[in-house]
Amino acid sequence: MKQKEYLHDTYLSERWLQFCAGDKTAFGDLVDHNFTSLYHYGTRFSPDKGLIKDCIQDLFLEIWEKREKLDHIISIKPYLFQSLRNNLIARLKKQSRFSNLSADEEQVSNDSTPELKWITDETEALNNSRLVNGIELLPKRQREALYLKYYEDLSHEEIAAVMGLQRQAVANYLHYGIQKLREYWKYKTILLAMIIDFML
Amino acid sequence: MNNYNNFEVKDWIDHPGFRKWVYRGEQDSFWVSVLENTPSQTENIEQAIDILRMVRGELDNISDEELASRKSKLLGYISQEGQVRSWWRGRWFQAAAILLLTLGFGGYYWKHFTKTPYNAVLSRLENTTIIEVINNNEKVKLVTLPDGSSVILKKNARISYPDEFSADKREVVMQGEAFFEVQKNPDKPFFIYSGEMLTKVTGTSFSIKANATEKQVQLVVKTGVVEISVNNAVNKTKTNQLTLNPNQLVTLNRENNQFEKRNVTEPVLINLPIESQYFTFKKTPVKDVFKALELAYGVNINFDMQVTSKCNITARLGDEPIREKLEMICEVLNARFEMKNNTISVYSNGCEK
Numbered sequence: 001m002k003q004k005e006y007l008h009d010t011y012l013s014e015r016w017l018q019f020c021a022g023d024k025t026a027f028g029d030l031v032d033h034n035f036t037s038l039y040h041y042g043t044r045f046s047p048d049k050g051l052i053k054d055c056i057q058d059l060f061l062e063i064w065e066k067r068e069k070l071d072h073i074i075s076i077k078p079y080l081f082q083s084l085r086n087n088l089i090a091r092l093k094k095q096s097r098f099s100n101l102s103a104d105e106e107q108v109s110n111d112s113t114p115e116l117k118w119i120t121d122e123t124e125a126l127n128n129s130r131l132v133n134g135i136e137l138l139p140k141r142q143r144e145a146l147y148l149k150y151y152e153d154l155s156h157e158e159i160a161a162v163m164g165l166q167r168q169a170v171a172n173y174l175h176y177g178i179q180k181l182r183e184y185w186k187y188k189t190i191l192l193a194m195i196i197d198f199m200l
Numbered sequence: 201m202n203n204y205n206n207f208e209v210k211d212w213i214d215h216p217g218f219r220k221w222v223y224r225g226e227q228d229s230f231w232v233s234v235l236e237n238t239p240s241q242t243e244n245i246e247q248a249i250d251i252l253r254m255v256r257g258e259l260d261n262i263s264d265e266e267l268a269s270r271k272s273k274l275l276g277y278i279s280q281e282g283q284v285r286s287w288w289r290g291r292w293f294q295a296a297a298i299l300l301l302t303l304g305f306g307g308y309y310w311k312h313f314t315k316t317p318y319n320a321v322l323s324r325l326e327n328t329t330i331i332e333v334i335n336n337n338e339k340v341k342l343v344t345l346p347d348g349s350s351v352i353l354k355k356n357a358r359i360s361y362p363d364e365f366s367a368d369k370r371e372v373v374m375q376g377e378a379f380f381e382v383q384k385n386p387d388k389p390f391f392i393y394s395g396e397m398l399t400k401v402t403g404t405s406f407s408i409k410a411n412a413t414e415k416q417v418q419l420v421v422k423t424g425v426v427e428i429s430v431n432n433a434v435n436k437t438k439t440n441q442l443t444l445n446p447n448q449l450v451t452l453n454r455e456n457n458q459f460e461k462r463n464v465t466e467p468v469l470i471n472l473p474i475e476s477q478y479f480t481f482k483k484t485p486v487k488d489v490f491k492a493l494e495l496a497y498g499v500n501i502n503f504d505m506q507v508t509s510k511c512n513i514t515a516r517l518g519d520e521p522i523r524e525k526l527e528m529i530c531e532v533l534n535a536r537f538e539m540k541n542n543t544i545s546v547y548s549n550g551c552e553k
Contacts, residue, residue: 024275031271040259049260057274064278135254146255150219181251182209196338 020071045088055087078158145173204238212248222252232413334358340498350521352379377470381405381521397452400427405519407469420449420469423519430457479517486511497522503546511551
């Protein structure tokens with residue numbers, strides 16, 4: 001199992017180098033391998049499916065244009081995720097009439113930036129149409145970190161790079177995130193038992 | 201293997217192999233055997249699975265067709281390098297807007313758990329919204345399909361269907377244990393994809409047991425005729441078909457795709473009252489009729505007990521979906537009903553006698 005994965009990874013980085021050298025079929029493979037997971041990641045930020053797919057499209061064209069300068073990249077997926085994240089947030093910000101703060105100001109605090117506000121608003125709209133789920137009770141960044149860690153299997157360092165955070169911040173997000181979800185789960189189970197009790 | 205005995209929820213969540221199983225169905229038989237052999241861990245595992253699913257959230261699937269078309273577009277752009285920047289921005293945006301597919305969030309999960317069938321269906325359902333319903337509760341959950349058919353989901357069962365069926369057929373994908381009452385419509389056959397089994401009916405009732413973790417798919421017919429075959433997407437060479445009549449049970453072995461048919465005295469497969477219930481009422485007070493429907497379908501029926509206290513019902517209701525049953529009852533009661541989610545409100549002026 002481990003062996004196979006390892007081979008798979010080497011194959012992918014080989015294809016990446018071929019892509020950097022201008023191999024179009026390698027570029028096609030790159031699209032094949034990453035489009036869906038990029039899309040799923042993108043849906044964490046916005047319910048606008050067209051916009052997300054558009055951003056991914058942009059991203060691929062962008063990396064094709066600068067392919068020659070990309071051969072130093074080793075962690076391909078985190079690199080793509082990070083780029084999509086930046087593009088998507090920039091795009092969402094441009095769409096927003098209210099946010100005209102500069103990028104520098106954005107860096108000051110992580111939890112009350114216009115970027116986050118935008119993400120919050122967007123996801124809120126999406127969530128209203130869904131069942132209440134424990135994950136929605138968590139701050140968006142915590143959710144994002146959990147998703148990258150557990151669903152996408154990224155390391156703490158990779159998550160830190162993708163989200164522009166310190167490694168310790170990632171560890172905190174993950175720790176409290178799981179803790180909250182466990183609390184929520186217990187609460188839900190008790191509630192469910194009460195409902196069933198009540199019905200009988 | 202027994203070192204799992206001391207695992208805590210967090211250990212499960214942190215276990216990469218376990219996550220691969222939960223998210224992508226990898227090493228299924230191994231993890232199923234872990235589950236079976238460490239009963240002390242059942243609750244921890246359940247909690248871990250729940251939490252991992254919360255972390256993943258709902259994922260919107262991209263069909264293979266869309267992916268292929270996006271890839272070829274991209275390859276098209278890069279081979280015309282130079283003018284790339286100038287024209288794709290405008291044109292692509294429009295194309296993307298038209299192509300926009302809204303597929304059910306469960307798509308990804310399905311793709312990995314049922315391997316191919318989900319795709320087989322999706323490919324023909326472009327431009328429709330796929331709705332997925334999962335029953336996470338102990339209590340059964342009624343799903344009313346766009347054609348009026350009733351599906352009763354047991355715990356952990358799930359079904360995906362388009363918001364509108366195509367013109368010539370009705371198709372759904374399901375997993376887990378469920379009871380179906382299919383609206384009669386010979387012109388528009390009804391197909392159910394459940395793992396490796398493909399079921400075709402026009403209007404009948406039956407139960408299906410298709411759990412992702414089991415080596416077999418089972419179906420038992422309550423009324424009508426049911427046609428089943430091995431899903432071709434899985435096994436292209438063999439076409440294995442079978443016709444079933446009431447009280448016949450079929451087991452499909454997922455490993456060798458062989459069917460085994462046998463007769464049963466009662467069409468009970470998933471232990472739901474409705475499997476063996478025939479809804480025959482003879483001067484039955486209305487509240488008891490509603491009680492029976494509530495139990496069978498897992499719905500709530502609101503009605504004025506005082507006003508309808510004198511109403512009795514004599515009827516033989518069969519395998520029609522709940523909507524039709526209610527229509528018949530309301531006909532007798534001189535009433536009308538409204539159905540919102542799984543709550544039904546019956547408005548009656550009472551019965552004179």
